[in-house]
Amino acid sequence: MKLNNNDIRTKEVLDWKGLHLLHFQNSACSQKTRIFLNLKNISWKSKSINLVSNENYSDWFLGINPRAQVPVLIDDGHVHIESNDIIQHLEKRFPQPNLIPLKFKSDIPNLLKEEDNLHVDIRNISFRFLFGNNLRKKSNKLINKLRDDKGTILNKEDSHKNKILSFYKNLNNNNGITNDSIKSSVLKFKKKYDTFENNLNNNEYLLGDDISILDVAWFIYTHRLYLAGYPFDRLHPNVYIWYKKLIMKKEFKYEVREPMILKVIRTITKINDSFRSSSLIKIASI
Ligand SMILES: N[C@@H](CCC(=O)N[C@@H](CS)C(=O)NCC(=O)O)C(=O)O
Known part of the structure; x- marks a missing residue:
């Protein structure tokens, strides 16, 4: 926009x-x-x-x-x-x-919209499993600053801002992302990846034999989910091969390098989750 x-x-x-x-x-x-x-x-x-x-x-x-x-x-x-x-x-x-x-020119805006619609879901999963669950909370002062800001989008007050505000308010109220949110988000992704699994039966990339904008968009979510413990190899083997192929490419690999501090946070989360039986797989029952 x-x-x-x-x-x-x-x-x-x-x-x-x-x-x-x-x-x-x-x-x-x-x-x-x-x-x-x-x-x-x-x-x-x-x-x-x-x-x-x-x-x-x-x-x-x-x-x-x-x-x-x-x-x-x-x-x-x-x-x-x-x-x-x-x-x-x-x-x-x-x-x-x-x-x-x-061939897909007219479909692309909708296909990308489907990806964007799951942004809050990838955020749920990232915050819970990769960023320390409630370490990324925002103070009420910041939340109120965003709420009261008078900025416009295309000359109008921005209704989308309410979604951002409610995400951060919920994060504070629930002391992190709840298991119910995780389950619902993971199942939305599973549905989508079931479709991709079929697409990739006969194609190297999501829209055919050439890499496209859709591969770039979905690579990032896939990478996040993979780090969070989503079992691509078991549930969607074609998607797993597609993801592994992309992450080998220099254009992709260097952009998703994980900072050391986040690697530490992710590992501690994983150890805690294994003691409490609260891994992504357990919570979502997949
Ligand atoms: N739909 C937006 C989402 C942008 C978005 O959520 N960006 C995140 C980083 S991935 C951000 O800036 N978050 C700021 C914050 O959480 O304070 C897009 O595709 O650009």
């Missing part, structure tokens, strides 16, 4: 020339966008926004994206938000190599 100049309160970015990506190393949607840029061999300037220190809640960043989310692409002073919209914009700007097969 390209924002209007009126939406942008941090006016300096309107003068930025070239391609700038505001992103964070370990953010799933940032990783997706960077892999896409790698596959297209596009050069871009990096501006890291530290989500751990809540830099995305600074006045400066809210003045660019009032949803307080990365990634944001600034293309010659035009501000684009939402990773799937960003990669579709990049596909138009840099058509080679082609990552949207002609």
Whole structure:
């Protein structure tokens, strides 16, 4: 989605020339966008926004994206938000190599929407199994700052912001992600991967024999789920082979390197879960 100049309160970015990506190393949607840029061999300037220190809640960043989310692409002073919209914009700007097969051109927005609809589910799983469950809580001060921010999206108050606020309020109220949420999220993914398992029976990639924008989008969720203990090899062997093939590629591998601190948090979580019989497999009964 390209924002209007009126939406942008941090006016300096309107003068930025070239391609700038505001992103964070370990953010799933940032990783997706960077892999896409790698596959297209596009050069871009990096501006890291530290989500751990809540830099995305600074006045400066809210003045660019009032949803307080990365990634944001600034293309010659035009501000684009939402990773799937960003990669579709990049596909138009840099058509080679082609990552949207002609045959699927009209289907792609809906296929990507299905992925985006599960964003809160991947967040549930990431927070619970990869980020220490309640370590990423936000203070009420930050939640209220986002609630009271007057930023607009396409000149209007942003209704999507309520979803972000309710996620963080629930996280505080429940002291982390609940088992019910985990179960429901995992089962949504399982349904989707059952379909992919079929697609991959006769194809190397999700949309045929060539890599596409859909592989990039789904790779990130798959990687997160894999780290969280989702049993791809048992439930969806074709998907497992597809994932292993992608992660071997340099355009993918380096973007999802796990910082040491997160590796430690994930390992401690895994050990605790095995004592309490509360692994992803146990909770979701899969
Ligand atoms: N639908 C958005 C989701 C963006 C999103 O949720 N970004 C996360 C990182 S993956 C973020 O910025 N979170 C900020 C926070 O949790 O404070 C997109 O695809 O760009």
